[in-house]
Amino acid sequence: MLLRRSKLWLTIGVMIALGGMSAHAQVSDMQYFAPANPGTFGGGARANEGFFISGEYLRWSISKPDAASIGVAPPASRTVYYDTDVFREQTSTADNTWIGTRFTDGSRVEAGFMEDHQGLMFSGFFMSTYGRVNKLSNADVVFDDPEFGPPPFKRLLQGYVDDALTDIQDLPVTFAAPIVLDEEDNPLPTWGLVMDNVVETWNTELNYVYRFHPTRHGTFWELYLGVRYFEFNEQFNVDAYGGILADSHWYTRATNHVVGPQAGIRFFRTFDRWTFESTAKFFAGFNFQDYNQHGVLGSQLNPLAGPQEDVPLYMGPTAFTNSATEEEWSPAAELRVAIKYNVTRSMTLSVGWTGMWMDGIGRASNAVVYRVPNMGITLDNNTQDLFINGVTAGVEFNR
Numbered sequence: 001m002l003l004r005r006s007k008l009w010l011t012i013g014v015m016i017a018l019g020g021m022s023a024h025a026q027v028s029d030m031q032y033f034a035p036a037n038p039g040t041f042g043g044g045a046r047a048n049e050g051f052f053i054s055g056e057y058l059r060w061s062i063s064k065p066d067a068a069s070i071g072v073a074p075p076a077s078r079t080v081y082y083d084t085d086v087f088r089e090q091t092s093t094a095d096n097t098w099i100g101t102r103f104t105d106g107s108r109v110e111a112g113f114m115e116d117h118q119g120l121m122f123s124g125f126f127m128s129t130y131g132r133v134n135k136l137s138n139a140d141v142v143f144d145d146p147e148f149g150p151p152p153f154k155r156l157l158q159g160y161v162d163d164a165l166t167d168i169q170d171l172p173v174t175f176a177a178p179i180v181l182d183e184e185d186n187p188l189p190t191w192g193l194v195m196d197n198v199v200e201t202w203n204t205e206l207n208y209v210y211r212f213h214p215t216r217h218g219t220f221w222e223l224y225l226g227v228r229y230f231e232f233n234e235q236f237n238v239d240a241y242g243g244i245l246a247d248s249h250w251y252t253r254a255t256n257h258v259v260g261p262q263a264g265i266r267f268f269r270t271f272d273r274w275t276f277e278s279t280a281k282f283f284a285g286f287n288f289q290d291y292n293q294h295g296v297l298g299s300q301l302n303p304l305a306g307p308q309e310d311v312p313l314y315m316g317p318t319a320f321t322n323s324a325t326e327e328e329w330s331p332a333a334e335l336r337v338a339i340k341y342n343v344t345r346s347m348t349l350s351v352g353w354t355g356m357w358m359d360g361i362g363r364a365s366n367a368v369v370y371r372v373p374n375m376g377i378t379l380d381n382n383t384q385d386l387f388i389n390g391v392t393a394g395v396e397f398n399r
């Protein structure tokens with residue numbers, strides 16, 4: 001995170017230095033630290049022109065995905081046996097609601113040029129890795145276990161439930177923390193289910209800017225027309241230990257590549273050294289979604305060991321890889337508000353808030369199909385709402 005911030009400020013410093021390598025007549029106007037000039041012209045403060053660059057620190061949150069079970073969602077269940085006459089209805093007991101909406105860090109850089117009423121502006125932001133981890137000592141996970149073979153049909157999660165190896169029934173899938181002792185035979189903390197959710201998102205855009213004449217009250221309005229690219233990557237990882245499918249792992253990644261045109265409007269007004277501004281944009285995005293999944297179920301199963309009590313009779317360790325693609329319409333709206341203070345003639349400090357809503361986003365934890373032996377990917381819930389918002393603080397230089 002410190003490295004990313006260092007790169008941001010280094011970029012700003014380099015661009016300022018390059019801007020200073022012009023003719024001496026031009027340099028005389030680059031008084032970045034000259035006193036601010038809050039004077040007015042034509043009834044109001046003049047809007048800045050020329051080259052500009054800004055860097056902002058972001059403290060934003062990302063909305064959580066829709067609720068999803070780890071396993072086939074209740075009320076679906078399986079009748080599982082612990083002995084010939086000992087059975088119960090097993091349902092999935094873990095879900096993804098722990099992911100939450102925690103705030104994380106990011107950075108945004110904007111640069112451009114304005115002359116008279118027209119200009120160009122580049123903008124880009126990057127969010128630092130947003131990660132959440134949840135650990136459970138044990139969890140029931142119901143897998144879809146389809147029938148296979150000729151009658152009488154078999155299932156992969158069936159096995160002997162008696163020590164005489166005479167009664168074959170459905171076995172329970174419960175991932176439970178293994179017992180691990182230290183050198184003094186004291187129990188060490190272990191987990192049956194470890195879940196990890198990681199998000200990374202970034203955005204870049206290029207806009208043509210048209211600035212209208214100021215109103216009679218000194219308010220400036222600008223029209224934005226441009227193109228935008230937004231990427232949202234999420235990875236949902238599960239490591240499961242203990243039970244009849246010890247040890248199992250499945251890792252699912254959802255990538256949203258959203259590109260399209262956008263239009264926006266900005267207005268601002270300056271009072272002495274203070275500037276109040278607001279920007280609204282609409283992004284007509286088209287989303288190219290990619291899903292990838294890999295893992296292994298029952299890595300400790302030994303098909304050469306022969307029939308055993310409470311061990312799947314027909315299933316061995318199974319590695320799998322799955323992928324899927326989809327295209328969705330992903331419109332988005334963004335609102336930004338900020339207060340700026342003109343410290344010197346060419347340097348401005350700002351604080352503000354940004355909120356962005358987008359539709360048609362695929363999330364990783366909602367794309368998992370819980371089916372033995374090869375899991376799978378579902379696109380049944382790949383058009384979720386996404387809301388990103390938070391505060392900003394930055395500095396801007398204008399030549």
